[in-house]
Amino acid sequence: MSDKPVNTNTSEAPENGEHQFAIDTQNLDLWYGTFQALFDVNLKIRQGMITSMIGPSGCGKSTYLRSVNRINERLGYVRINGNINVFGNNIYDPAVELVQIRKEIGMVFQRPNPLPASIRDNVLFGHRIHNKHMKTNKAEEEEIVENALRTVLLWDKVKDNLNRKATQLSLEEQQKLCIARLLPVKPKILLMDEPCSALDPKGTAAVEELIWELRGEYTILIVTHNMAQARRASEECIFMLMGKVMEHTATEDLFVTPAKKETADYIEGRFG
Amino acid sequence: MFEESALNARNKKIQLLWRTLFLVMTLLLILPVLVILGTLIAKGGSVISMEFLFTYPTDGMTAGGIFPALFGTVWLVSLALLISVPLGVAAAIYLSEYAGENWFSRLINLAIINLAGVPSIVHALFGVGAFVVFFGFGTSILAASLTLAIMTLPVVIVATKESLDAVPLAFREACWNMGATRWQTIRKVVLPNAISGILTGVILEVSRTTGETAPIMFTGAAFFLPFLPESVFDQTMAMSLHLFVVATQVPGVPDALPYGVALVLVSMVLIMNSISIGFRVYLRGQKKW
Numbered sequence: 001m002s003d004k005p006v007n008t009n010t011s012e013a014p015e016n017g018e019h020q021f022a023i024d025t026q027n028l029d030l031w032y033g034t035f036q037a038l039f040d041v042n043l044k045i046r047q048g049m050i051t052s053m054i055g056p057s058g059c060g061k062s063t064y065l066r067s068v069n070r071i072n073e074r075l076g077y078v079r080i081n082g083n084i085n086v087f088g089n090n091i092y093d094p095a096v097e098l099v100q101i102r103k104e105i106g107m108v109f110q111r112p113n114p115l116p117a118s119i120r121d122n123v124l125f126g127h128r129i130h131n132k133h134m135k136t137n138k139a140e141e142e143e144i145v146e147n148a149l150r151t152v153l154l155w156d157k158v159k160d161n162l163n164r165k166a167t168q169l170s171l172e173e174q175q176k177l178c179i180a181r182l183l184p185v186k187p188k189i190l191l192m193d194e195p196c197s198a199l200d201p202k203g204t205a206a207v208e209e210l211i212w213e214l215r216g217e218y219t220i221l222i223v224t225h226n227m228a229q230a231r232r233a234s235e236e237c238i239f240m241l242m243g244k245v246m247e248h249t250a251t252e253d254l255f256v257t258p259a260k261k262e263t264a265d266y267i268e269g270r271f272g
Numbered sequence: 273m274f275e276e277s278a279l280n281a282r283n284k285k286i287q288l289l290w291r292t293l294f295l296v297m298t299l300l301l302i303l304p305v306l307v308i309l310g311t312l313i314a315k316g317g318s319v320i321s322m323e324f325l326f327t328y329p330t331d332g333m334t335a336g337g338i339f340p341a342l343f344g345t346v347w348l349v350s351l352a353l354l355i356s357v358p359l360g361v362a363a364a365i366y367l368s369e370y371a372g373e374n375w376f377s378r379l380i381n382l383a384i385i386n387l388a389g390v391p392s393i394v395h396a397l398f399g400v401g402a403f404v405v406f407f408g409f410g411t412s413i414l415a416a417s418l419t420l421a422i423m424t425l426p427v428v429i430v431a432t433k434e435s436l437d438a439v440p441l442a443f444r445e446a447c448w449n450m451g452a453t454r455w456q457t458i459r460k461v462v463l464p465n466a467i468s469g470i471l472t473g474v475i476l477e478v479s480r481t482t483g484e485t486a487p488i489m490f491t492g493a494a495f496f497l498p499f500l501p502e503s504v505f506d507q508t509m510a511m512s513l514h515l516f517v518v519a520t521q522v523p524g525v526p527d528a529l530p531y532g533v534a535l536v537l538v539s540m541v542l543i544m545n546s547i548s549i550g551f552r553v554y555l556r557g558q559k560k561w
Contacts, residue, residue: 071449076372102451113442115461125460126450182450 022047022189022219023068028082030060030067032075037063039243041082045236050211050220052234052251054227056272060243061223065191068221069105070098086189103130106182108192112174114166114181119158122166122177123148127184144184152180153210172203176210190214192222196229208233227267231255239263312538316531324532333496333518334525338533343500344508345540347413348488349481351504352420357474359421360428367429368436369458388426392486395423399491414504416492423487424477431473435466468555475548479541485512495521511537 023045030038038060045051053061066072068084070091083090091101103126114122123145145162149155154176158164166177175195182190192211196204211220211233224230230237230251237251239262247254247263258264266272327337363380371377399419409415439462447457494507495517501508515537519530 069449071445074448099451099453102449107449109442109445111442113446115443115446116465117461125447125452129447129450129452129456129460178446185450 020047021045022087023221024083024085024088025064026083026085028064028067028080028084030063030072030081031079033077037243038067041243041245043238043245043248045219045221047219048216049236050215050222050234051236051238052230053221053223053238053240054225054230054266055240055246056266057225059240061238061240062193063243064240065107065193065221065223068189068191069101069107071107099130103185104187105189105191106179106185106187108175108178108182108190108195110194111198112171112178114169114174114177116165116167118163119149119166119169119177120145120162123181123184126181130185148180148183149177151183151214152176153206153213154180170203172199172206175199175203175207179207179210179214187218189219189221192220194223194225197225204229227255239266241266309538312531312535316528316533316535319528319532320535325536328498329496332524333522334529338511338514338536340497340500341509341511341514341533342536344413344493345482345511347501347508348417348420348492348510349478351413351417352424352481353474353478355418356421356424356428356477360425361432361470363425364429364432364436365458368433369454369462384426384429387422388430390423392423392484395419396487396490398422399487404491410505411490411494411507412492412505413501413508414492416488416508416510417504419487419491420481420484423484424481427477427480428474431477432466432470435469435473436462438469439465468552471555472548472552475544475551479544479548482540482544483512483537485516489513489516511540 021044025043028041055061072078196207234251237254239247324337326339330336403409403415403418443461493510493513515533518525
C-alpha cells in the first residue's frame with residue numbers, strides 16, 4: 001500500500017464558472033501544542049454535496065471540521081500550516097474577518113445546543129446579531145422564522161407555540177432547530193459534528209432526511225462515527241486515519257470497492 | 273442464604289452511630305442561631321415599635337429611637353453597593369469571559385483572594401489613609417462607603433464569576449458559531465442566564481455590609497448626631513456603630529435598648545437574606561435547561 005491518499009474525485013466535471021469545490025484544503029498540518037493532529041491534509045469538498053467523514057476516534061475528522069470555521073483557534077494552543085480555501089478565499093488569511101467566516105459556514109454540534117430562549121428567538125438570533133440594530137420589522141421576522149422552520153421540517157410541529165422554550169423540545173426537534181437557526185444568515189456551508197449521535201433511531205432518521213433535503217442548496221460536511229449513516233446519507237465519503245486522509249471518493253465506491261486495505265479493514269469492522 | 277450475618281449487624285451498628293453523630297453536629301449548627309434570636313427577642317422585643325424605628329435617640333442616647341442610625345446604614349450600604357457592584361460585575365465579566373488562562377488573570381485572581389482575606393480593621397485603616405486623608409473626603413459617608421465597597425468587592429466578583437461560569441459553555445459556542453462577538457454573546461445569552469446568581473450574591477453582600485462596624489467607625493460613622501446627613505460629605509450614624517456605642521460606651525442605658533438595636537440589625541440582615549433566597553428560588557424556577 002502506498003502512503004499517498006487515494007483521490008478519485010478530482011478529474012471529472014468541468015469548471016463552469018461556479019466554484020466546483022466549496023472547500024479546497026491544501027497541505028493542512030495542525031498541532032495541538034506539540035501533538036500533531038493533522039498531517040498534510042488535501043481535500044476538495046464538492047459544492048452542494050453531502051460529504052461524510054469517517055474514521056476511528058482521534059483520527060482528526062472533528063479537528064478538520066473545526067478548522068474549517070476556525071473554531072479550533074479558541075483553544076489558543078492550536079498551530080496551523082497550510083491553507084483552507086473556501087470558495088477561493090483562504091480563510092487563514094490575516095485580512096479575513098472571523099464573523100464573516102462564521103456567517104458563511106454554520107456548524108451543528110453533537111449535542112443539540114439551543115439557546116435557553118424561545119423557539120422564535122433561537123431562529124432569529126443569528127439574523128439579529130448580523131443586523132445593525134439587532135431588530136428588524138415584525139412581519140419580516142415572522143417570515144424568516146417560518147421559512148427556516150419549514151426548511152427543517154419543524155414548522156408544523158411548533159407553529160402554534162413559537163414562544164415555547166427551545167430547551168423543552170425533544171432532542172430531535174432541538175437538533176432541527178439548531179440547523180434552522182443557521183439558515184436565516186444564509187450560510188453556504190454547513191458543518192455537522194456527529195449531529196445524530198445524541199438522538200434515538202427515529203430522531204436520527206428524521207435528521208438524516210432533513211440533511212438530505214438540504215443538499216444542493218448547502219454544501220454539507222458531516223462527521224460521523226456511524227458508518228451506516230455515512231453510507232446512507234452522503235454522496236462522497238472521506239476516510240481518515242491517524243490524522244491523514246486515506247481515501248476520498250464517492251460514498252458507494254468507498255464502501256463497495258475501497259482502494260486501500262485500511263479502509264476495507266475499517267469499514268468491515270476489523271478495527272475502530 | 274440471605275440472612276443477616278454477625279458482620280452485617282456490626283457494620284450496620286457502626287454506620288448508624290456515625291449517622292447519628294453527623295446529625296447531632298448539624299443540629300448544633302442551628303443552635304446558636306436559635307439562641308441568639310431567642311435572646312434578642314426575649315430581651316429586646318419590648319422596645320421595638322414604630323416610634324423606636326422612626327425617632328431620634330434622646331436623654332444622652334439612653335432613650336428614644338434609632339432613626340438616624342437606621343437612615344445612615346441604608347445610606348452607607350446603598351452607596352457602597354452603587355460603587356462595588358458595577359466595578360465587581362465588570363471585573364468578573366472580564367475575568368470569566370475575556371481573560372485567558374495566563375499569568376495576568378492568575379495574578380488578579382490571587383489579588384482578589386487576598387483582598388477577601390484582609391481583616392476589616394485593616395480595611396478601616398486603609399480607608400482612613402486613602403479616602404479620608406489622601407483624597408480629602410474627610411470622615412464622611414463617601415469615605416465610609418468607599419471603604420465598605422472595597423471590602424465587598426471580592427465577594428461581588430467571586431459571586432458574579434461563579435454564576436457566569438455556571439452558564440454552560442455550549443450556549444457560548446452556539447453563539448460564537450453563528451458569528452456573534454463576545455459582547456453580543458455576553459449581552460444576549462450569558463448575562464440573562466447568570467443574572468439570578470449575580471443578584472443573589474449581591475443581596476447576600478448587602479446583608480454582610482449592613483453589620484460591618486470597623487470599616488465605618490473611623491471613616492464616616494458618628495457616635496451621635498442630632499440631625500440627618502444632607503450630603504455624602506457629611507458624617508452619619510449607623511446601626512452597627514450605634515449598637516456598639518449603646519452597649520459599651522454610654523452609661524445608664526436600659527438593658528432592653530441594646531438588645532432592641534441588635535434585634536433590628538439582625539432582622540434587617542435576615543429579611544435581606546430571605547429576599548435573596550426567595551429571589552433565587554423564583555429565578556431558578558424560571559430557567560430550564
